[in-house]
Amino acid sequence: MSLSWLDRLTLFIHPQRVVLERQPWRGAPSSQTAEVAPPTPGEADWQPVLAAADILLKTAGQGAGLRIVVADHLVRYALLPWSEMLTGKAARLHMARALFRNALGERAAVLDIALDRPAFGKNGIAAGIDRQLLAGLRAAAKARRLRLNSVQPRLIAELAAQQTQLNDGWLACLDLGWLTLAGVRDGELASLRNHRASTTEPAILAGELGGLLAAESATVNGKKVLISTSAVAAPKLAGGWETTLVAPVAGGVHA
Numbered sequence: 653m654s655l656s657w658l659d660r661l662t663l664f665i666h667p668q669r670v671v672l673e674r675q676p677w678r679g680a681p682s683s684q685t686a687e688v689a690p691p692t693p694g695e696a697d698w699q700p701v702l703a704a705a706d707i708l709l710k711t712a713g714q715g716a717g718l719r720i721v722v723a724d725h726l727v728r729y730a731l732l733p734w735s736e737m738l739t740g741k742a743a744r745l746h747m748a749r750a751l752f753r754n755a756l757g758e759r760a761a762v763l764d765i766a767l768d769r770p771a772f773g774k775n776g777i778a779a780g781i782d783r784q785l786l787a788g789l790r791a792a793a794k795a796r797r798l799r800l801n802s803v804q805p806r807l808i809a810e811l812a813a814q815q816t817q818l819n820d821g822w823l824a825c826l827d828l829g830w831l832t833l834a835g836v837r838d839g840e841l842a843s844l845r846n847h848r849a850s851t852t853e854p855a856i857l858a859g860e861l862g863g864l865l866a867a868e869s870a871t872v873n874g875k876k877v878l879i880s881t882s883a884v885a886a887p888k889l890a891g892g893w894e895t896t897l898v899a900p901v902a903g904g905v906h907a
Contacts (some may be wrong), residue, residue: 661798663705666723667697668828670704672712684708688729694800698726698785706792714797720789720804724825724832724846726765727805728752731844732776741769748778751793768808773842779805785831807832807846809901810880821876824861825885825900831857833864835872843871858887867895 659796660675666688673683686704689696712718730751744767752760763780770776786803793800810825811818811834819839825832826849835843845864851857865877875893879886880900889895 661712661716661718663708663718663720663789665701665720665726666827667725669699670701670708670850672708672715674712679756684711685709690763693733694760696782696784698782701726702785702788702792705789709792711800711901712796712798716775716798718793718798718800719802720793721814722803722805723827723830724776724806725827725830726781727807727846728756728760728780729805729807729832729844729846730755730778731841732767732778734773734775739772742772744770744776744778748780752780758845765830766801767905771840775842777844778806778843781805809842811836813900813901814878814880818876818878820873821878822865822872823878823880826857826879826881827830827862829859831864833868835868837872843868847878856888862889862891862893865889866891 659677662674663672664671670686671683673681675681686708689700690702691700719787724897730748732747732751732791738744745765748765748767750766751758751883752763760780762782762784764783764786765778765780768776773863786897789803810823814823818836819897820837823836825854831845831847831849833845834841845868849857850860875887877893877895878898879895880898882900886895886897
């Protein structure tokens with residue numbers, strides 16, 4: 653099957669399932685889902701994900717543009733504090749590597765690190781994805797003659813989608829077994845947490861998210877919280893937090 657060069661594909665990869673959404677030039681959009689098997693002993697967590705993604709892409713035809721969104725489970729983030737001494741790409745990359753080494757130790761060596769575009773006087777963000785996973789995704793797209801336009805971590809996609817309504821406040825991305833929290837102050841990233849959640853039970857998850865917000869509250873003005881989730885019930889937060897549920901950019905993969 654061949655696709656039009658005007659067709660657009662979006663591949664959401666996640667530790668539990670992979671979803672391929674097709675937006676054709678003509679006709680209705682469609683999607684396919686592949687469940688991801690648990691990693692076998694000795695396998696990295698991303699290997700079954702890549703295998704499922706490769707199977708779906710083999711059914712996708714050829715020629716379309718492809719965007720890949722990677723679940724936060726498979727991404728490591730670091731907040732890059734602003735420094736007048738570290739404004740060039742090489743210097744910021746060195747800082748990001750140092751931060752990842754400090755947080756992850758030797759595991760940081762496997763990461764392919766991407767940086768945001770620097771803005772004078774503002775903090776930045778670095779995202780690290782296993783370079784073998786990235787190489788595998790690029791190879792799978794190339795083998796199907798798909799035009800790989802971007803590989804984007806979920807949090808980055810969510811922040812871009814909510815940019816106009818998040819000048820001061822929080823964005824919480826909730827997923828099965830995972831919680832990512834970003835704080836924005838005057839349009840600048842001021843706080844960042846990305847880690848395994850202890851539960852999907854709403855009341856306990858609410859306590860966990862509420863605890864993180866309280867711990868980081870000094871970094872952000874106001875109590876506005878955007879919650880992006882389709883995998884777990886949105887928690888009800890106590891303590892005067894003003895919560896708004898927003899549609900996830902990668903909703904199909906988080907069911």
